[in-house]
Amino acid sequence: AQSVTQLGSHVSVSEGALVLLRCNYSSSVPPYLFWYVQYPNQGLQLLLKYTTGATLVKGINGFEAEFKKSETSFHLTKPSAHMSDAAEYFCAVTDNYGGSQGNLIFGKGTKLSVKP
Amino acid sequence: DTEVTQTPKHLVMGMTNKKSLKCEQHMGHRAMYWYKQKAKKPPELMFVYSYEKLSINESVPSRFSPECPNSSLLNLHLHALQPEDSALYLCASSPPAGAAEQFFGPGTRLTVL
Numbered sequence: 001a002q003s004v005t006q007l008g009s010h011v012s013v014s015e016g017a018l019v020l021l022r023c024n025y026s027s028s029v030p031p032y033l034f035w036y037v038q039y040p041n042q043g044l045q046l047l048l049k050y051t052t053g054a055t056l057v058k059g060i061n062g063f064e065a066e067f068k069k070s071e072t073s074f075h076l077t078k079p080s081a082h083m084s085d086a087a088e089y090f091c092a093v094t095d096n097y098g099g100s101q102g103n104l105i106f107g108k109g110t111k112l113s114v115k116p
Numbered sequence: 117d118t119e120v121t122q123t124p125k126h127l128v129m130g131m132t133n134k135k136s137l138k139c140e141q142h143m144g145h146r147a148m149y150w151y152k153q154k155a156k157k158p159p160e161l162m163f164v165y166s167y168e169k170l171s172i173n174e175s176v177p178s179r180f181s182p183e184c185p186n187s188s189l190l191n192l193h194l195h196a197l198q199p200e201d202s203a204l205y206l207c208a209s210s211p212p213a214g215a216a217e218q219f220f221g222p223g224t225r226l227t228v229l
Contacts, residue, residue: 036220042223043222044208045220046217103149103161104161104218107158108158109158
């Protein structure tokens, strides 16, 4: 079965510092990978996704992630943190392929705090 | 229109009440989902509808009853809930393709007294 591991339930950075949120997946086939952000008392918003092609994926709000098959990783980065980036971040993988919709398998989430 | 709407935003109900949550999307998506999210946890999948037919029920208690009246609407009927059912209930939709992301609504915050 698919699984997603997010290392670190809580990450704290200073404003302007590099953001690195880690995600590893287990899959016997190339997965589709997603990063979602959730602000307090809101739904989930897609930051970026990897399906096929270029392994460095750029998303909204200056975030990007790199798919590394050899490391089964899909870490999320942002060069310079902003106070507004404080939120919960979920990495997810789909568990179905071949044309029908996939059901998301979520990691446990990482809460990002940004210090002034 | 690229959003999923959910009503109500907040709901407080007693254990003997019957209430319904509503979700709507006008993006032409043919897959719709209900999730339950407890505090500091990821969303847990409850139900999946594909082309208005229930395709997945993740062993959810019968006090939760989903309904998909048409391709744009998804309801979740609630009856005889327990306090442990208090959570954020999220609706999502997606095109029927494996690589397609799910679009989430803002959720309904449910409190069962």
